[in-house]
Amino acid sequence: MKKLLKEFSDFLKQYNVIGLAVAIIIGGKLNQFVTAFVNDLLMPAIFQPVLTSMRLGKIEEIQWYGIFWGKVISAGIDFLIVALIVFLLVRSFNKAAAKAKAAAELAAKRLEEKTKKD
Numbered sequence: 001m002k003k004l005l006k007e008f009s010d011f012l013k014q015y016n017v018i019g020l021a022v023a024i025i026i027g028g029k030l031n032q033f034v035t036a037f038v039n040d041l042l043m044p045a046i047f048q049p050v051l052t053s054m055r056l057g058k059i060e061e062i063q064w065y066g067i068f069w070g071k072v073i074s075a076g077i078d079f080l081i082v083a084l085i086v087f088l089l090v091r092s093f094n095k096a097a098a099k100a101k102a103a104a105e106l107a108a109k110r111l112e113e114k115t116k117k118d
Contacts, residue, residue, distance in 0.1 A: 034081045038074055 012018065039058070044051070056062060062070035 030085065031078075031082060034078050034085075035074075038077045038081065042077065043070075043074060 039060070044058075050062075051057070054062065058070070060068060060070045060074060062068065062073075
């Protein structure tokens, strides 16, 4: 039993399961926020004249030959916003990692120069 708990602990550490769980929870909440933003704020503001002329309450009700184009448009805008947010996060992490790597290389170079002088 002790060995099993040790293996399980190693598994959690190796695959960073807790970090993954946190990312999934935050991602779900981000998705809820973006969906609400698009469906309840952005789409009515953009498509209000169209909705009024079609006598519809929500963008999701727009359909043509049985295809709900409003749902497709909403889902597409949701995707683009989430993809943009993820892109910006990854880009900022990459920039921070590059700065940290450059700082570490500079510190190593200075340390090497200092040890050569001594």
